[in-house]
Amino acid sequence: MLSNVDGATLVKVARALGEDDAVTLVDILKDAGEITDDEIANKTSIRLNSIRKILYKLYDHSLVGLRRTRDPKTGWFIFHWRLQPDQLEGFILSQKRQVFEKLDLRLAYEKNHDFFYCYTPGCKRVPFEDAIELVFKCPTCGKPLMHYANERMLNALSKRVEQLRKELGE
Numbered sequence: 179m180l181s182n183v184d185g186a187t188l189v190k191v192a193r194a195l196g197e198d199d200a201v202t203l204v205d206i207l208k209d210a211g212e213i214t215d216d217e218i219a220n221k222t223s224i225r226l227n228s229i230r231k232i233l234y235k236l237y238d239h240s241l242v243g244l245r246r247t248r249d250p251k252t253g254w255f256i257f258h259w260r261l262q263p264d265q266l267e268g269f270i271l272s273q274k275r276q277v278f279e280k281l282d283l284r285l286a287y288e289k290n291h292d293f294f295y296c297y298t299p300g301c302k303r304v305p306f307e308d309a310i311e312l313v314f315k316c317p318t319c320g321k322p323l324m325h326y327a328n329e330r331m332l333n334a335l336s337k338r339v340e341q342l343r344k345e346l347g348e
């Protein structure tokens with residue numbers, strides 16, 4: 179059993195894969211040691227096709243390992259899956275790094291642009307260069323575009339980016 183893998187971490191990973199059923203699946207794998215997709219299907223209400231789809235997704239990220247045997251009666255392959263908890267840490271780190279890089283780019287964009295906004299909910303801010311082209315008129319609602327102070331957003335972004343930079347040891 180993989181007692182060193184904590185449940186919260188597994189849920190995070192499963193969510194990162196964007197599959198609701200992945201949480202259930204990973205939970206079963208954690209307790210099973212090694213299990214076939216048929217056995218997982220018997221334990222849950224998840225369809226076998228979905229189970230296989232999620233398993234291959236996990237396999238793509240090296241989060242599960244695979245052993246193949248042949249059914250002596252039918253001659254078909256049987257797939258035995260097991261969790262690879264040592265890969266979890268790396269996976270989470272790379273997810274975090276992706277978020278960090280995205281936010282860092284966003285921060286630079288916010289820092290390097292002056293924004294203009296019509297202050298209508300649902301409309302978008304536009305950078306100065308575009309606002310000139312639009313003669314300071316909102317392309318969506320037609321109202322005048324006024325300067326938009328993004329300091330609060332900048333502060334929040336900076337904090338988040340710095341926190342992630344620390345966690346990643348960048």
Ligand SMILES: [Zn+2]
Nearest residue numbers: 296301316319
């Ligand atoms: Zn507008």
